[in-house]
Amino acid sequence: MIFKPFQFLYQTFKGTDQRLFDTFERIHLYLQELFDETGNITLSVIDSGVGLILKDFYQDIPGLSLTIKKSGTWLISASLECHHVFNDGKIEFRIICNGKPSLIAGILGDNAGEITATISKSWVYKTSMRIGDEVRISVQARIALDSSAGSVINSGDLAAVWMNSNV
Numbered sequence: 001m002i003f004k005p006f007q008f009l010y011q012t013f014k015g016t017d018q019r020l021f022d023t024f025e026r027i028h029l030y031l032q033e034l035f036d037e038t039g040n041i042t043l044s045v046i047d048s049g050v051g052l053i054l055k056d057f058y059q060d061i062p063g064l065s066l067t068i069k070k071s072g073t074w075l076i077s078a079s080l081e082c083h084h085v086f087n088d089g090k091i092e093f094r095i096i097c098n099g100k101p102s103l104i105a106g107i108l109g110d111n112a113g114e115i116t117a118t119i120s121k122s123w124v125y126k127t128s129m130r131i132g133d134e135v136r137i138s139v140q141a142r143i144a145l146d147s148s149a150g151s152v153i154n155s156g157d158l159a160a161v162w163m164n165s166n167v
Contacts, residue, residue, distance in 0.1 A: 052153040054091060058101070058140040061093075064156045065138035071129050072165040078106065078139050079120035081154040086114045089145025095123055095158075096138045116154065125160075 052061055061080070068074060082091050091108040094101050106121030127135050139158055143151055 052141070054088075054141055054143045054148050054151045054153065056089075056143050056146055056148060058092075058094065058142045060096075061139045061141055061153055061156055064158050065136060066158060066160055068127065068135040068137060068160055069129075069133070070162060071127055073163045074125045074127070075122060075161045075163055076125050076137060077120065077122040077159045077161075078156065079118055080106070080139075080141060080156045081116065081118045082108055082141075082151060083116045083154055084108055084114065084151045085149045088149045088151045089143045091119065091141060091151055092144050093119070093121070093139060093141040095125075096136075096140055097125060097127075098135050101140070124163075 052059070064078070076095055078093065078095060080091075080093055084091055092105040094105045096102070102123055104121070104123065106119045108115075108117055108119045125135075125137075129135070137158070137160060139156060141153060
């Protein structure tokens with residue numbers, strides 16, 4: 001991909017202000033190098049999972065997944081707007097990377113009573129892959145109780161930001 005975010009400005013300053021043109025050229029080269037190195041700087045999914053009624057087992061949140069195709073260290077962030085009903089257990093959510101669940105979950109406590117709240121969690125995920133490999137990341141949620149009284153996911157966001165190539 002040819003990265004040309006300043007194309008219009010290039011044309012405007014090229015003949016009138018050489019120093020400004022040179023500055024934009026340096027910024028352009030830096031951004032091009034960053035894009036070439038990462039392949040994808042930030043991936044995100046917004047407003048998915050609407051109306052998912054939580055059960056007492058982890059279930060995928062519909063539409064809340066993305067795919068990473070680059071080795072390195074990634075910051076994965078997920079947030080869910082939940083409606084927690086009275087007498088439900090705590091709401092837990094986790095990410096799944098290529099079928100393997102995270103050990104750390106985002107939690108909305110069970111003493112909250114009836115409340116609509118946003119819970120968020122971030123993970124650092126390191127992956128080493130060959131060309132053509134990919135990692136599918138998804139989000140799952142549950143009620144940590146034997147049965148659910150009807151707590152729901154109103155919406156959710158998932159983002160992956162590439163931090164560096166150190167694995």
